[in-house]
Amino acid sequence: MQLGALLLERKLLKPNQLDAALREQEVTGARLGRILVRNGFLRQRVLMEVLHEVAPQALHEESVIVPSIPPRVLRESRSMITADVGPQIYVASMRPAPVVKAMLAPYLAGRDIVFTPCNPARLQDYLDSLVEESPGPRQGGGWERLIRAAMDKDASDIHIIPRHASYTVMLRIQGVLHLEHEGEIEEYTSLASRIKDQARMDMAERRKPQDGGFSVEHNGRIVYLRIVALPTTDGERIVVRLLDPDSMNLGLDDLGITGLSDWRKAVSRPHGLCLICGPTGSGKTTTLNATAREMDFNERAIYSVEDPVEYRIAYAGQVNINNSVGLDFSQGVKTFMRADPDVIIVGEVRDIETARNAIKAAETGHLVIATMHTGSILGAVGRLRDIGVDAHELVHLLRGVMVQRLVRKVCKACGRAGCALCRGTGYKGRTIVSECTYLPNEASVGRLLEGSRTWKTIVEDAVAQMERGVTDHKELHRVFGAEVDDAIDEARSSASTTNASREVLCTAS
Known part of the structure; x- marks a missing residue:
């Protein structure tokens, strides 16, 4: 208590x-x-x-991995990280404190080291579990080393790619693929069999795509691995998605959404339709879950239909679609309407039947939050119109639309120069760039349907974040391409015109 x-x-x-x-x-x-x-x-x-x-004594029984500290250094210093707490790192070690501090300090970017009592048996178990610095799959637990290396580096996906005479392992870290390992094709065959066995896939089937998954424990929490095996000309390309619930356990305030107040107004309405849009990997699920967690589960019954359910929302009824038995997005929404819902979350609106049932749910007094793969607010409305939703339905029901992308943030420790904390990339963490509009009444929806824009676009938001030093031009060009250059030129031209006008006024006065 x-x-x-x-x-x-x-x-x-x-x-x-x-x-x-x-x-x-x-x-x-x-x-x-x-x-x-x-x-x-x-x-x-x-x-x-x-x-x-x-209860600081409770930290003595914990152990975590700090990605910036190489396993080699922990072994040499005979040290175990017991907690990673903001500006402080808690360490248990069998070696003298000054020696350990000197060995670990270069990898901690000025953070304080606090020593805790050491249990020799737990220390040895911890050191034995550390990943090799070259985590490529080899005989004797190579797959486990690869998983742990990916999680320690905060990777979101592992790509295992067979090629003509070898195979490649790549990790997607902060949205960018990085080459991790190159190995012999025999090694790939053994690795692929091991993964498919753990994921409960058909070991003999190599001609059709397969899905599977399993869970592992990492740093005291359960991480789910979702596996996709895709037949290619050189063999099965295996992609492992790492679903870490702690990385998703963020509040809306932590995501960096510029128009957050408008989004909160939209989802506070008791009924209607709210849309979260963006391409695959743009953080829509994170925003969706953060939105749902802000709702009081004692007052509102929340249901979601997803493909698949990736992260759990406490006390929500989450349903995986299963096309083999006819359970698709449309059927899920239709079923929810008989289960006393307050909020219905639709993983993706991709056809007219799903859109119709979502509209019907909103019309009958429920709040519907759905995702779509579009790149702008105007594009989201256009997409709904394209799949058959009538304008008069949207006028009465649309409450808010948000479009988002993820961009990497400049590392605060080195300012893009590259350091141990950011693993030499110059970037540490990601934030959302977005455009958002709240539609309080029918008149505002009507103006939107006519193509009128009253909000800052996602590219304009990205440029504003660049000017504040959150990200940089190189990252924005990676995400948006030449579009961001046009926005920068337009912003500079506008600023130049404004300054010239001010000079004329000053001269006249």
Whole structure:
């Protein structure tokens, strides 16, 4: 209760969330902190920071991986990282503190090292579990090393690519693919068989695409691996999506959305249609989940239909589509309407039948939040019109539209120069660039349908973030191409015209 009281006092937790977690603890006997993290009520990093204050002894029983510290250095220093808490790193070691500090400091960008008591047996287990610095699959646990290396580097995907006489492993880190390993084709055959076996795929089938998945534990939390095997001319290309719930356990305030107040107004309405748009990998699911977690699950029944369900939302009814039994997006929405819903989340509106049922749900007094693959607000409306949604339906029901992309942020520690913290890339973390509009009434929707724009475009938002130093031109050009150059030229031309007008006024006065 000391932990819960502090979380409430700091407004890191809502009373209904603490009450639900305590009730679950009475039944399961699990640690309160673990329950809060598993249910998405609290991020693990925040939990560690609070435990540091109220129960520092609890950190002695934890262990984590800090990607910027090479396993070689931890082995040489005989050290274990017990907690990563903001500006402080907690370390247990068998070697003298000054020696350990000298060895670890170059990889921590000025963060403080705090020493905790060391359990020799736990230290040895920790060191044995560390990934080799060359994490390519080899005999004796190579697949496990590859998974752990990807998670330690915060990769979102692993691409295993067979080629003519070898194979390649690439990691997608902050949206960009990086070459990780090159190996012999015999090694690939063994690796592919191991992955398909764990993912419960048909080992003998190499002609058709297959999906599967399984879970692993990493840094005290369960990470789900979604596997796709795709037949190509050189063999099966295997893509592993790493779904880490802690990375998704973000609040809307943490995402960097410029028009957030407009989005919150839109989803606060009791009924209507709200759209989150963007290409694959633009963070739509993260925004969707953050939006759902802000809603009071004691007051609103939330249902979602997804393909597939990637991250759990506590107390929400989440349904995987299953086309083999006729359970698609359209059928899922239709079924939800008989299950006493308040909020219906549609993983993707891709056809007229799904759109019709979403519209019907909104018309009958429910809030529908859906995603679409479009690049602009005007494009989202056009897409709905293209698949057969009538304008008069949108006029009465559309509440808000947000379009988003992810861009990498400039590393604050080195300012793009490249350091251990950003692994030499010059970028650390990603943020959302977006365009958003709130449609409070029929007149505002009508103006939107006529093509009238009253909001800052996504490219204009991206340029504004570049000017604030959040990101840079190279990253924006990677994401938007020449479009961002045109926006920069237009902004500079506008600023030049404004300055000239001011000079004329000053001269005249």
